[in-house]
Amino acid sequence: MVTILIADDEKLERNGIKLLLKREGAECEILEAENGKVALGILMDRKVDILFSDIKMPYMNGLELTEKARELYPNLEIIIFSGYNDFTYARDALRYGVVDYVLKPVNPKEFHKTFERVQGKIQSRIEDEEKQTRQGDYLKKYFLQNYLYKGNVEDYQQVQAYAQEMTDEKNPYIRMIIASSTNHFFETEEEHFVESLKEKLKRDFFYLNLNSNESLFLFREKYADYEELANQLNHFFQQHYDTNCYFAVSREVSGIQEMPEEFQQLEQLLEEKFYQPKQHIFVHGKKVESTEDVIVEDSEILNNISEDIKFKDITHLWQDFHRLEQKYTTDKPYSEMYAKFVFSSILKEVYEAMSSSEEKGLSKKVDQLYHCKTIQDVRSITSTAIQELENYLQEQNEGFRSEITEVKSYIYHNYEKELNVEILAEKVYLSAGYLSAIFKEATGMNLNRFIREVRMNKAKELLENSTKKITQIAREVGFSNTSYFCRSFREFFGSTPESCRKGEMDDKETEAEV
Numbered sequence: 159m160v161t162i163l164i165a166d167d168e169k170l171e172r173n174g175i176k177l178l179l180k181r182e183g184a185e186c187e188i189l190e191a192e193n194g195k196v197a198l199g200i201l202m203d204r205k206v207d208i209l210f211s212d213i214k215m216p217y218m219n220g221l222e223l224t225e226k227a228r229e230l231y232p233n234l235e236i237i238i239f240s241g242y243n244d245f246t247y248a249r250d251a252l253r254y255g256v257v258d259y260v261l262k263p264v265n266p267k268e269f270h271k272t273f274e275r276v277q278g279k280i281q282s283r284i285e286d287e288e289k290q291t292r293q294g295d296y297l298k299k300y301f302l303q304n305y306l307y308k309g310n311v312e313d314y315q316q317v318q319a320y321a322q323e324m325t326d327e328k329n330p331y332i333r334m335i336i337a338s339s340t341n342h343f344f345e346t347e348e349e350h351f352v353e354s355l356k357e358k359l360k361r362d363f364f365y366l367n368l369n370s371n372e373s374l375f376l377f378r379e380k381y382a383d384y385e386e387l388a389n390q391l392n393h394f395f396q397q398h399y400d401t402n403c404y405f406a407v408s409r410e411v412s413g414i415q416e417m418p419e420e421f422q423q424l425e426q427l428l429e430e431k432f433y434q435p436k437q438h439i440f441v442h443g444k445k446v447e448s449t450e451d452v453i454v455e456d457s458e459i460l461n462n463i464s465e466d467i468k469f470k471d472i473t474h475l476w477q478d479f480h481r482l483e484q485k486y487t488t489d490k491p492y493s494e495m496y497a498k499f500v501f502s503s504i505l506k507e508v509y510e511a512m513s514s515s516e517e518k519g520l521s522k523k524v525d526q527l528y529h530c531k532t533i534q535d536v537r538s539i540t541s542t543a544i545q546e547l548e549n550y551l552q553e554q555n556e557g558f559r560s561e562i563t564e565v566k567s568y569i570y571h572n573y574e575k576e577l578n579v580e581i582l583a584e585k586v587y588l589s590a591g592y593l594s595a596i597f598k599e600a601t602g603m604n605l606n607r608f609i610r611e612v613r614m615n616k617a618k619e620l621l622e623n624s625t626k627k628i629t630q631i632a633r634e635v636g637f638s639n640t641s642y643f644c645r646s647f648r649e650f651f652g653s654t655p656e657s658c659r660k661g662e663m664d665d666k667e668t669e670a671e672v
Contacts, residue, residue: 165197194218309418345370432591469589
C-alpha cells in the first residue's frame with residue numbers, strides 16, 4: 159500500500175486533495191501535516207512514498223521541506239502545489255527532484271494526469287527493485303551451487319559478495335539437510351511448498367534447489383534436534399504432497415568454508431537409501447540403523463546378497479555378508495546343518511559370478527564347507543570366496559568404465575526423456591546404488607547433477623542457435639515445467655534464458671563442465 163503525506167497549512171486544501179485521491183480509487187494510507195516542520199517530523203518517523211506539499215507554509219516552507227525530504231528519501235516522489243504567483247518558487251523546487259507541480263486551484267483532470275504519472279514511476283521502480291533482488295538471488299544461488307560442488311576459492315569469494323547472510327559470523331548457517339525424492343518432486347512443487355514449510359516449521363531456513371530430485375536446506379539454530387527436524391520435513395512432504403523423500407543431515411559446520419566437504423559427505427550418505435529403503439533419515443556421524451539390531455529373516459539378507467553379486471556391488475556385498483555373520487555366531491542358537499546350507503548357497507553364487515571358475519573348484523569348496531567343525535570356519539571359507547570375487551571384479555574394472563561411458567552416452571542422446579538413477583542402472587545391468595557410487599567416483603559428480611548439466615548446456619545451445627520458444631526448448635531438454643526450467647537456468651548460469659538468447663551472458667557465468 160502506498161503512503162501519502164499531504165503538507166498544507168489550509169485544512170480545506172488538505173481535504174480537497176484527499177477527495178481527489180479518493181476519486182482515483184488508489185489503495186493508500188494518507189497522512190496530514192499542517193506545516194513543513196510537522197511534515198518533516200513525520201518523514202523522520204516513517205517511510206513515505208509520495209509527498210504533496212504546498213509552497214507557502216509557516217515554520218518551514220515547501221522548498222525547505224523538499225530539500226530535507228530528498229535527503230531522507232532519495233526516491234521520494236514529490237509534488238508541489240502553488241498559486242500562479244508562486245510559480246517561480248515551484249520552478250526552483252525542480253532542482254530538488256520535484257516530480258511535478260500543480261497550480262491552485264487544482265484541476266481534477268490535471269491532478270489525475272500527475273498522480274497517474276507518479277504511480278507509474280513508483281510501480282516501475284518497484285519492478286526494477288524486484289528484478290534486481292531476483293537477479294541477486296539467482297546469482298547467489300548460482301555461485302553457492304558451484305561452491306558446494308567444486309569448492310573453488312573464486313566461487314567462495316562470489317558467495318561472499320552476493321550472499322552476506324552466508325558469511326555472517328554472528329549468525330552463520332551451521333547445519334545442512336539434503337532432501338532427495340524419486341519422482342521429480344522439486345520440479346513440479348517447488349513454487350508451492352517453501353513458504354508453507356517455513357510456516358509449518360516455525361523457523362527460517364535458506365532453500366537451494368539442486369535439481370528436480372534434490373534440494374538443500376540450510377539452518378542456523380545451534381541447539382536444535384536436527385534428526386527430529388528431518389523427521390518433521392519427511393512428515394510434511396508425506397502429509398501435504400503424498401511423496402516419499404530421503405534426508406541426509408550434516409554435522410555442525412563452523413562456517414561456509416566447511417560446507418563443500420560436508421556437502422559431499424551428505425551426498426554419499428544419501429546413497430544408503432538404495433540399500434535401506436525403509437529408512438528415510440540419515441545423520442552424518444551416526445551409525446545407520448540397520449537390521450543388525452533387529453530380527454531379520456535370512457531370506458531378506460540372502461536376497462540382498464544375490465542382488466549385490468548380480469550387480470557386482472562389492473561394497474554392499476560385504477555389508478550384507480557381515481549382517482548375516484552377526485546372525486550366526488557361537489553365542490547364538492542355530493541349526494548347524496541349516497547354517498552350512500545358507501553359507502554354501504552364497505558360495506555357489508559367488509563362484510558362478512566368476513566366469514573363469516571351474517565346477518570342480520566350486521564342488522571342492524562346498525565339500526570343504528560342509529566338513530567344517532565350527533561356524534567360524536564356515537564364515538571364513540565364504541569370506542575368502544567373496545574376497546576372490548572382489549579381486550576378480552577389480553581385474554574387470556575396464557568393464558565398469560565402459561558402463562559409465564554407456565550411461566553418459568545414453569544421457570547425451572536422451573536428455574529429453576525421463577532420466578533417473580534407477581532407469582539408467584537398468585540400462586547397464588547394475589544396481590542403482592552401485593551405479594550411483596561408481597559414477598560419482600569416475601566423474602566427480604552424482605548422476606542427478608550430471609543430468610542437469612547436460613540439459614542446461616543443451617538448453618543454452620538451443621537458445622543461442624535457434625528461434626524456438628523457451629517453452630518448446632524446456633520440453634526438448636526434459637523439463638515439463640517451464641517456470642521451473644527458467645528458475646533452474648538462472649540458478650545454473652546466473653542469467654536468464656532471455657539474456658542468453660540476446661547474447662548478454664557473461665563468459666565466466668557460462669562455464670559449466672560436463
